[in-house]
Amino acid sequence: MTFHIQHTTRYTGSEAVSVGHNEAWLTPRATGLQRLLSHSLTIIPQPSVVSTRTDAFGNTVTQFSFNQGYDALTVTAVSDIELDRPAERPASDSLAWDAVAEALQRHESAAELEACEFLFDSPRCRTHGDFAAYAAPSFAPGRPIVEALLELVERFHGDFQFDPEATTVTTPVEHVFRDRRGVCQDFAHLLISIIRSQGLAARYISGYLRTLPPPGKPRLVGADASHAWASVYCGPLGWVDVDPVLGTLVIEDHVTVAWGRDYGDVAPLKGVYIGGGSHQLQVSVDVEETAPAGE
Numbered sequence: 001m002t003f004h005i006q007h008t009t010r011y012t013g014s015e016a017v018s019v020g021h022n023e024a025w026l027t028p029r030a031t032g033l034q035r036l037l038s039h040s041l042t043i044i045p046q047p048s049v050v051s052t053r054t055d056a057f058g059n060t061v062t063q064f065s066f067n068q069g070y071d072a073l074t075v076t077a078v079s080d081i082e083l084d085r086p087a088e089r090p091a092s093d094s095l096a097w098d099a100v101a102e103a104l105q106r107h108e109s110a111a112e113l114e115a116c117e118f119l120f121d122s123p124r125c126r127t128h129g130d131f132a133a134y135a136a137p138s139f140a141p142g143r144p145i146v147e148a149l150l151e152l153v154e155r156f157h158g159d160f161q162f163d164p165e166a167t168t169v170t171t172p173v174e175h176v177f178r179d180r181r182g183v184c185q186d187f188a189h190l191l192i193s194i195i196r197s198q199g200l201a202a203r204y205i206s207g208y209l210r211t212l213p214p215p216g217k218p219r220l221v222g223a224d225a226s227h228a229w230a231s232v233y234c235g236p237l238g239w240v241d242v243d244p245v246l247g248t249l250v251i252e253d254h255v256t257v258a259w260g261r262d263y264g265d266v267a268p269l270k271g272v273y274i275g276g277g278s279h280q281l282q283v284s285v286d287v288e289e290t291a292p293a294g295e
Contacts, residue, residue: 002080003210003288005287009269012280020273021273027039027059035083037082043075050063055260094236100145130177134194156244159180160187162187201232204265206263207258210255
Protein backbone atom coordinates (compact mmCIF):
# COMPACT_ATOMS: atom_id res chain seq x y z
CA MET A 1 0.00 0.00 0.00
CA THR A 2 1.18 3.53 -0.72
CA PHE A 3 -0.07 6.72 0.91
CA HIS A 4 0.24 10.41 0.16
CA ILE A 5 0.06 12.43 3.38
CA GLN A 6 -0.28 16.17 3.84
CA HIS A 7 -0.18 17.58 7.35
CA THR A 8 -0.66 21.36 7.70
CA THR A 9 -0.43 23.28 10.98
CA ARG A 10 -1.25 27.00 11.13
CA TYR A 11 -0.73 29.30 14.10
CA THR A 12 -2.22 32.79 14.14
CA GLY A 13 -1.97 35.31 16.98
CA SER A 14 -3.60 38.53 18.06
CA GLU A 15 -0.13 40.12 18.05
CA ALA A 16 3.04 39.54 16.05
CA VAL A 17 5.64 37.04 17.25
CA SER A 18 9.02 38.75 17.51
CA VAL A 19 11.32 35.73 18.04
CA GLY A 20 10.58 32.01 17.82
CA HIS A 21 12.51 28.73 18.10
CA ASN A 22 10.77 25.50 17.05
CA GLU A 23 11.26 21.76 16.58
CA ALA A 24 9.19 19.46 14.35
CA TRP A 25 8.85 15.66 14.48
CA LEU A 26 7.12 15.39 11.09
CA THR A 27 9.43 13.18 8.99
CA PRO A 28 8.12 9.59 8.86
CA ARG A 29 10.58 6.89 9.87
CA ALA A 30 11.85 4.07 7.72
CA THR A 31 11.06 0.76 9.40
CA GLY A 32 11.11 -2.89 8.39
CA LEU A 33 7.63 -2.55 6.93
CA GLN A 34 7.61 1.16 5.99
CA ARG A 35 9.60 3.02 3.35
CA LEU A 36 9.76 6.78 2.99
CA LEU A 37 9.55 7.49 -0.75
CA SER A 38 9.63 11.29 -0.50
CA HIS A 39 9.24 14.03 2.08
CA SER A 40 9.18 17.81 2.13
CA LEU A 41 8.60 20.38 4.85
CA THR A 42 7.44 23.86 3.86
CA ILE A 43 7.57 26.65 6.46
CA ILE A 44 5.91 30.03 5.84
CA PRO A 45 7.35 32.59 6.45
CA GLN A 46 10.86 31.47 5.62
CA PRO A 47 12.79 30.85 8.87
CA SER A 48 16.08 32.58 9.61
CA VAL A 49 17.74 29.23 10.36
CA VAL A 50 16.73 25.64 9.48
CA SER A 51 18.61 22.46 10.41
CA THR A 52 17.92 18.78 11.01
CA ARG A 53 19.18 16.35 13.62
CA THR A 54 18.57 12.80 14.80
CA ASP A 55 17.27 12.52 18.34
CA ALA A 56 18.12 9.87 20.96
CA PHE A 57 15.44 7.52 19.61
CA GLY A 58 16.52 7.73 15.96
CA ASN A 59 13.79 10.15 14.85
CA THR A 60 14.47 12.96 12.37
CA VAL A 61 13.91 16.39 13.95
CA THR A 62 13.72 19.65 12.00
CA GLN A 63 14.76 22.75 13.97
CA PHE A 64 13.89 26.22 12.73
CA SER A 65 14.15 29.70 14.21
CA PHE A 66 12.91 33.21 13.43
CA ASN A 67 15.01 36.24 14.23
CA GLN A 68 12.42 38.54 12.68
CA GLY A 69 8.73 38.79 13.50
CA TYR A 70 5.73 37.15 11.86
CA ASP A 71 1.96 37.37 12.22
CA ALA A 72 1.14 33.77 11.27
CA LEU A 73 3.10 30.53 10.94
CA THR A 74 2.20 27.69 8.58
CA VAL A 75 4.09 24.37 8.55
CA THR A 76 3.18 21.79 5.90
CA ALA A 77 4.68 18.30 5.79
CA VAL A 78 4.10 16.26 2.63
CA SER A 79 5.16 12.61 2.56
CA ASP A 80 4.79 9.59 0.32
CA ILE A 81 4.94 6.25 2.12
CA GLU A 82 4.99 2.62 1.05
CA LEU A 83 3.73 0.07 3.58
CA ASP A 84 3.99 -3.71 3.66
CA ARG A 85 1.42 -5.76 5.53
CA PRO A 86 3.08 -7.65 8.42
CA ALA A 87 3.21 -11.41 8.16
CA GLU A 88 0.31 -13.06 9.94
CA ARG A 89 1.24 -15.31 12.85
CA PRO A 90 -1.01 -16.96 15.44
CA ALA A 91 -1.11 -14.92 18.64
CA SER A 92 -0.18 -18.08 20.53
CA ASP A 93 3.06 -18.35 18.51
CA SER A 94 5.10 -16.08 20.77
CA LEU A 95 7.23 -16.29 23.89
CA ALA A 96 5.54 -16.23 27.29
CA TRP A 97 5.16 -12.65 28.55
CA ASP A 98 6.85 -13.40 31.89
CA ALA A 99 9.82 -14.92 30.06
CA VAL A 100 10.11 -11.67 28.07
CA ALA A 101 9.96 -9.65 31.30
CA GLU A 102 12.67 -11.80 32.89
CA ALA A 103 14.89 -11.45 29.81
CA LEU A 104 14.51 -7.66 29.98
CA GLN A 105 15.73 -7.72 33.56
CA ARG A 106 18.86 -9.60 32.46
CA HIS A 107 19.18 -7.48 29.23
CA GLU A 108 21.89 -9.74 27.83
CA SER A 109 21.21 -8.98 24.15
CA ALA A 110 21.55 -5.67 22.35
CA ALA A 111 17.81 -5.67 21.54
CA GLU A 112 16.88 -6.21 25.20
CA LEU A 113 19.27 -3.51 26.34
CA GLU A 114 17.79 -1.04 23.86
CA ALA A 115 14.26 -1.94 24.95
CA CYS A 116 15.10 -1.32 28.61
CA GLU A 117 14.83 2.46 28.22
CA PHE A 118 11.08 1.95 27.67
CA LEU A 119 10.61 -0.03 30.90
CA PHE A 120 10.62 2.93 33.24
CA ASP A 121 8.29 5.78 34.15
CA SER A 122 8.36 8.86 31.92
CA PRO A 123 6.69 12.26 32.47
CA ARG A 124 3.34 11.17 30.98
CA CYS A 125 3.45 7.40 31.61
CA ARG A 126 3.66 6.10 35.17
CA THR A 127 3.47 2.60 36.60
CA HIS A 128 0.88 1.95 39.32
CA GLY A 129 -0.49 -0.97 41.28
CA ASP A 130 -3.99 -0.32 39.94
CA PHE A 131 -2.67 -0.51 36.39
CA ALA A 132 -0.97 -3.85 37.11
CA ALA A 133 -4.22 -5.15 38.61
CA TYR A 134 -6.12 -4.11 35.47
CA ALA A 135 -3.66 -6.03 33.28
CA ALA A 136 -3.50 -9.13 35.49
CA PRO A 137 -6.56 -11.01 34.07
CA SER A 138 -4.93 -11.01 30.63
CA PHE A 139 -1.41 -11.87 31.81
CA ALA A 140 -1.67 -15.31 33.36
CA PRO A 141 1.74 -16.89 34.06
CA GLY A 142 3.20 -18.52 30.98
CA ARG A 143 0.69 -17.01 28.54
CA PRO A 144 2.10 -16.05 25.10
CA ILE A 145 2.80 -12.33 25.09
CA VAL A 146 0.96 -11.46 21.85
CA GLU A 147 -2.09 -13.42 22.98
CA ALA A 148 -2.06 -11.53 26.30
CA LEU A 149 -1.64 -8.17 24.55
CA LEU A 150 -4.48 -8.84 22.16
CA GLU A 151 -6.88 -9.70 24.98
CA LEU A 152 -5.74 -6.66 26.98
CA VAL A 153 -6.23 -4.20 24.12
CA GLU A 154 -9.63 -5.68 23.23
CA ARG A 155 -10.73 -5.33 26.85
CA PHE A 156 -9.33 -1.80 27.02
CA HIS A 157 -11.29 -0.87 23.90
CA GLY A 158 -14.52 -2.00 25.53
CA ASP A 159 -13.85 -0.27 28.85
CA PHE A 160 -12.75 3.17 27.61
CA GLN A 161 -14.74 5.66 25.54
CA PHE A 162 -13.25 8.03 22.97
CA ASP A 163 -14.23 11.55 24.06
CA PRO A 164 -12.32 14.60 22.70
CA GLU A 165 -13.92 16.85 25.33
CA ALA A 166 -12.84 14.78 28.35
CA THR A 167 -9.13 15.61 28.53
CA THR A 168 -6.42 18.11 27.66
CA VAL A 169 -2.79 17.56 26.69
CA THR A 170 -1.84 17.70 30.41
CA THR A 171 -4.46 15.29 31.83
CA PRO A 172 -2.66 12.67 34.01
CA VAL A 173 -3.02 8.99 33.12
CA GLU A 174 -4.49 8.33 36.57
CA HIS A 175 -7.44 10.60 35.70
CA VAL A 176 -7.93 8.89 32.34
CA PHE A 177 -7.98 5.51 34.13
CA ARG A 178 -10.53 6.80 36.65
CA ASP A 179 -12.86 8.52 34.17
CA ARG A 180 -12.53 5.92 31.37
CA ARG A 181 -12.55 8.66 28.70
CA GLY A 182 -10.02 10.36 26.48
CA VAL A 183 -8.43 10.52 23.02
CA CYS A 184 -5.77 8.47 21.25
CA GLN A 185 -2.90 10.22 23.03
CA ASP A 186 -4.46 9.55 26.45
CA PHE A 187 -5.18 5.93 25.63
CA ALA A 188 -1.67 5.34 24.29
CA HIS A 189 -0.19 6.81 27.48
CA LEU A 190 -2.46 4.75 29.71
CA LEU A 191 -1.91 1.49 27.83
CA ILE A 192 1.86 2.06 27.97
CA SER A 193 1.57 2.68 31.72
CA ILE A 194 -0.42 -0.55 32.16
CA ILE A 195 2.08 -2.59 30.15
CA ARG A 196 5.10 -1.11 31.93
CA SER A 197 3.37 -1.95 35.23
CA GLN A 198 3.70 -5.60 34.13
CA GLY A 199 7.47 -5.24 33.81
CA LEU A 200 7.37 -5.05 30.02
CA ALA A 201 8.82 -2.41 27.68
CA ALA A 202 6.39 -0.18 25.76
CA ARG A 203 6.97 2.92 23.68
CA TYR A 204 4.75 5.72 22.31
CA ILE A 205 4.21 5.89 18.54
CA SER A 206 3.25 9.14 16.82
CA GLY A 207 1.86 8.87 13.31
CA TYR A 208 -1.20 8.83 11.10
CA LEU A 209 -4.21 6.59 10.59
CA ARG A 210 -5.92 6.36 7.22
CA THR A 211 -9.66 6.67 7.82
CA LEU A 212 -12.46 5.71 5.46
CA PRO A 213 -15.74 7.65 5.05
CA PRO A 214 -19.09 6.01 5.87
CA PRO A 215 -20.59 3.99 3.02
CA GLY A 216 -22.02 6.29 0.36
CA LYS A 217 -20.25 9.37 1.72
CA PRO A 218 -17.38 11.19 -0.05
CA ARG A 219 -13.90 11.28 1.44
CA LEU A 220 -13.33 14.68 3.06
CA VAL A 221 -9.91 16.08 2.18
CA GLY A 222 -8.05 17.25 5.29
CA ALA A 223 -10.44 15.54 7.71
CA ASP A 224 -7.98 12.88 8.90
CA ALA A 225 -5.90 13.42 12.03
CA SER A 226 -2.57 12.63 13.55
CA HIS A 227 -2.75 9.48 15.65
CA ALA A 228 -0.95 7.73 18.49
CA TRP A 229 -0.65 4.12 19.64
CA ALA A 230 1.67 1.85 21.61
CA SER A 231 4.40 -0.60 20.68
CA VAL A 232 5.46 -3.46 22.98
CA TYR A 233 8.74 -5.38 23.02
CA CYS A 234 7.88 -9.06 22.50
CA GLY A 235 11.24 -10.78 22.69
CA PRO A 236 12.23 -12.71 19.53
CA LEU A 237 9.30 -11.13 17.65
CA GLY A 238 10.70 -7.65 18.25
CA TRP A 239 8.25 -4.76 18.64
CA VAL A 240 4.52 -5.36 18.15
CA ASP A 241 2.20 -2.35 17.72
CA VAL A 242 -1.24 -2.21 19.35
CA ASP A 243 -3.93 0.44 18.89
CA PRO A 244 -6.12 0.96 21.99
CA VAL A 245 -8.55 3.21 20.10
CA LEU A 246 -9.34 0.41 17.64
CA GLY A 247 -8.76 -2.43 20.10
CA THR A 248 -6.53 -4.38 17.72
CA LEU A 249 -2.99 -5.16 16.74
CA VAL A 250 -1.71 -2.71 14.14
CA ILE A 251 -1.88 -4.44 10.76
CA GLU A 252 -2.31 -1.71 8.14
CA ASP A 253 -3.44 1.90 7.63
CA HIS A 254 -1.01 3.13 10.34
CA VAL A 255 1.93 5.31 9.25
CA THR A 256 4.72 5.68 11.81
CA VAL A 257 6.32 9.11 12.14
CA ALA A 258 8.31 8.90 15.38
CA TRP A 259 8.60 7.03 18.67
CA GLY A 260 9.71 7.86 22.19
CA ARG A 261 8.85 7.31 25.84
CA ASP A 262 5.67 9.40 25.53
CA TYR A 263 4.15 12.34 23.64
CA GLY A 264 6.61 14.82 25.12
CA ASP A 265 9.48 13.17 23.23
CA VAL A 266 7.81 13.34 19.80
CA ALA A 267 5.25 16.17 19.72
CA PRO A 268 4.69 17.02 16.02
CA LEU A 269 5.53 20.69 16.68
CA LYS A 270 6.81 22.44 19.75
CA GLY A 271 8.83 25.53 20.56
CA VAL A 272 9.15 28.80 22.41
CA TYR A 273 8.38 32.31 21.20
CA ILE A 274 8.13 35.91 22.35
CA GLY A 275 4.91 37.80 21.60
CA GLY A 276 1.90 36.46 19.74
CA GLY A 277 -0.74 37.41 22.30
CA SER A 278 -3.66 35.01 22.28
CA HIS A 279 -3.29 32.47 19.50
CA GLN A 280 -5.35 30.03 17.46
CA LEU A 281 -4.28 26.67 16.09
CA GLN A 282 -5.65 25.00 12.95
CA VAL A 283 -4.57 21.51 11.88
CA SER A 284 -5.45 19.70 8.65
CA VAL A 285 -4.33 16.14 7.88
CA ASP A 286 -5.04 14.21 4.69
CA VAL A 287 -4.04 10.56 4.24
CA GLU A 288 -4.81 9.31 0.73
CA GLU A 289 -4.08 5.86 -0.64
CA THR A 290 -2.34 6.09 -3.99
CA ALA A 291 -1.35 3.63 -6.70
CA PRO A 292 2.13 2.11 -6.28
CA ALA A 293 4.79 3.37 -8.69
CA GLY A 294 4.51 1.75 -12.09
CA GLU A 295 0.79 1.00 -11.87
